[in-house]
Amino acid sequence: MSGPADVTDAAGYRPLLFSIAYGMTGSVGDAEDLVQDAFLGLARAHQAGTTINDLKAYLTTSVTRLGINYLGSARVRRETYVGEWLPEPVVVSADRPGPAEYAELADSLSMAFLVLLEALTPVERAVFMLREAFGYGYPDVARMIGKSEANCRQIFARARKRIAPRGQVADIAPPPARRTEGDELARRFFEVAEGGDLDALLGMLAPDVVFQGDGGGKARAIGKSLTGLRRVAQLIIGGFRRTRLLGLSVRSAWINGRPGAVMYDAEGRVASVIELDIADGVIQAIRSVSNPDKLGHLGPVSDVARLPEK
Incomplete structure (x- = not known):
């Protein structure tokens, strides 16, 4: 059984979890809420005596599924949104470095990329983002969303096909140079x-x-x-x-x-x-x-x- 030390260790995964949650929601505030919910779920699992063999896998799976559930309720709000929808901006500057959560925010989560993801269903968005922006392999993606690898491959192909007419998917992460x-x-x-x-x-x-x-x-x-x-x-x-x-x-x-x-x-x-x-x-x-x-x-x-x- 995992011990209390894992709760402390979990804090080190907060930047990664925030990045995944933000990629799912396009909202800084909602991403922070999802990460907090994932940690609350971890605390409840500890209290229930649940064995957690891979803390990182547990937390990334939790925040991904929370993001899928979130998008189910957010869909109606997006459909009634006035004017163009753009994600909440994540800002990093010399006088505003931002919280630690921003440190690992993938450069690929540009506004353009997040707008493209709006064309996808919640599950398609999760699969496509985890593969395209974070580079997860199909075994990990399958575990995180609770589907088979073969199914995830089909979902990814379908998502790419739906996005293609709306804009280029390539070059979403320009090299640092x-x-x-x-x-x-x-x-x-x-x-x-x-x-x-x-x-x-x-x-x-x-x-x-x-x-x-x-x-x-x-x-x-x-x-x-x-x-x-x-x-x-x-x-x-x-x-x-x-x-x-x-x-x-x-x-x-x-x-x-x-x-x-x-x-x-x-x-x-x-x-x-x-x-x-x-x-x-x-x-x-x-x-x-x-x-x-x-x-x-x-x-x-x-x-x-x-x-x-x-």
Whole structure:
């Protein structure tokens, strides 16, 4: 039988468990709740005298199945969500390193990847994420979701087929060497955007660049994705002209393993978070989260972009 020491040892798996839970939910707060539930389940198992031979396997299985159950109830909320849905941003910056749970957050859990996962059923999402983002083999995936290896292979193939038309699955985890390039391009992007230089901005964006904004019906954001070089560039220039009028400042940060920034008002409250997808030396996509419900874990939330309540 496993002993009390295992409970202490379990704390070392918290970053991994948070990463899996966040990949399942797309929510920082809900991921933290699932991890806590997994630890409570472990404590109850100890009290019941349950033998646990592999603590890591026990906990990863627990948090994965909790995530599957969570998605069953979250599906209705997602279907009634106002506007574009983006995950809660995970922010790491020089002045905000974030909790220890963020340390092992897979770079592959970008906003783009998590949005793709929204097309999948809860079980498909678990199988695809565990294989594609965390590199688990089919025997481990089968154990974690309680199905056969053969079934998991079928589920993975079905999930990949469903995702393929919605976007590229490859290259979801850029190699670390590209971070220097990403930092520099992001710095120039925000500098040019704040300066209002449209021509310079056009040279930094991919021809089919996409802009997505998530206000959740509670903050100013575009209603649906915007595509096209000039249209997106003009939107960015106009948006940053407004931020200047509102007295917002921009601080560089890494958002879900991608370069980006956090925008603060004059009182230091979070107004929005921007993530940039960079490839081939240009910006392929820009994603902005201004929904106040998705920013609370970053600190006090600004009301400068909040829409009046109806």
